[in-house]
Amino acid sequence: NAGVTQTPKFQVLKTGQSMTLQCAQDMNHNSMYWYRQDPGMGLRLIYYSASEGTTDKGEVPNGYNVSRLNKREFSLRLESAAPSQTSVYFCASSGRGGDYTDTQYFGPGTRLTVL
């Protein structure tokens, strides 16, 4: 099993450009998450999907949109990138979802620079 995979690994954008970060998991997990990690800070939740067909805002959702394409895939879109969105983005997944607080497993990350 590959676990959680993310593409691309690195990306450089100009201010105002758009892009989509892709995430896929092969663990048959119900819930998926997008986080950003900035220097000196822990990970902060952008959006999550508790189950296929649902998405919810996390702590820092402004400037982002998400799509839960199917049970395996969860994408993050930046419609008009800004320098403040320069960060490392991590996707994660967890098993049961619902009312149960489950372990989250993380992908390798996408390092995004917005000039």
Add this chain to the structure above:
Amino acid sequence: GENVEQHPSTLSVQEGDSAVIKCTYSDSASNYFPWYKQELGKGPQLIIDIRSNVGEKKDQRIAVTLNKTAKHFSLHITETQPEDSAVYFCAASRRNDMRFGAGTRLTVKP
């Protein structure tokens, strides 16, 4: 919302010594407390976790303790090795809402 504070931000120990990292949380409804290890250029990897109905958990050289009344939990690494050098994050979670501490950079000197 939940707020997690983690100390110290950097920790340097000699190989073979113990390392302790402490976290506090604010939301008494949090019921799951994982610890992640992150190596340079990689995603966080779970090393140990504890749920709110347990006070202590151990896995070989790693142990975690939880004090629900005081809202704090700690990571203990014994007999540290150079390969333990990494950034460690604590987190407090309830359902899908997981909040992380700012991280501790642990350096183990040979």
